[in-house]
Amino acid sequence: MEDNTKQPPTADASLYNGQPSDTGPSCPSAGLTSSTPSISKNKGGVSVENVPSGNKQWFVLRVTYGRIIKAQTFVEAKGLECYVPLHYKEIWKQGKRRIITEPLIPSFIFVHASAERVDFLLQDKSIKPLENRALLSYYYDHTALCEKSPTKNPPLVISDSAMNNFIQLTSIHNPHIIPVTSENIKYKLGDEVVITDGEFKDIRGRVARIAGQQRVLVELFDGCLVATAYVPKNAMKPYVEH
Incomplete structure (x- = not known):
């Protein structure tokens, strides 16, 4: 089985349905610290090692159209850790099954x-x-205001637990993991669950019916939603935050 990374010819604007425009400039985000728990094993062979990291945080940066690979190369060349989730897609070429990303x-x-x-x-x-x-720019948190500049939004920062959950899901080599829009989703009683069995074990999210199948939806932030493949009812249980 061969892995080939390619850049999509077009960006799917539906992924960001209803996404507000950024406001700027940003206010200082100093003082927000993180203590990132370790991910000892990522399914699918994607290596993202989160260790306790002082004042590091997970920032969401916007990339100009069609330049995600260039942005990743640029960030890594600066010695910074970054994560670009990939979609694993099955194709047939010359009679052979291949997996591309x-x-x-x-x-x-x-x-x-x-x-x-x-x-x-x-x-x-x-x-x-x-x-x-600009190749890169901040994506702002439109649900918050800066303390020192109440008319401005701070850069969006993702919590370590939410990011770890997202990385665990998007690191799985399953072509049925898909990004979705709010219009594709029908929540089932708003249940928040944790998957207890199968390749999606320990993923947390909300039960949703998408494309006629029961799945678990992970929402990292408004406009960034990713669904698992089909998950049977007996492979999940209600999630209770400790």
Whole structure:
């Protein structure tokens, strides 16, 4: 079985249905610290090692259209940890079954670093090519306001537990893991569950009916929703936060 990473020819705008425009400039996000738990094993062979990391946080950065691979290369060249979720897709070529990969969410990259390092990264002049279109920019938290600048939104930061759950799901080599929009979803009683068996074991999310199947939906933030493949009822239980 052969893995080939490719960039999709077009971005699916439906993935970001109803996504608000960013507001800026951002306010300082210093003071928000994280203690990222370790992921000892990621299914699917994707290696993302989260260890206690002082003042590092998971920032969501927007990437200009069609440049997710370039953005990942740029961030890694700066010595920063980042995560680009991939979609595993089965194709047949010359009578042989192959697995190819492409970015699951082509407009976002997740960077694990301190607020200062991310600010420094985005100030790099090399991310602004012709036409002054920045390669990377902050995605802002439209549910919050800055303490010192109440008319501005802070950069969106994802909690370690939510990011670990998202990484665990999107690291699984299953072509039926899909991004969805709110219009595709019919929540079943709003149940929040944890999967107890199978390849999606320990994934947390909400039960939803998508494409005629019962699945578990993981929502990382507004506009970023990813669904598992089919999950039987006896392979999940209500999630109770400890």
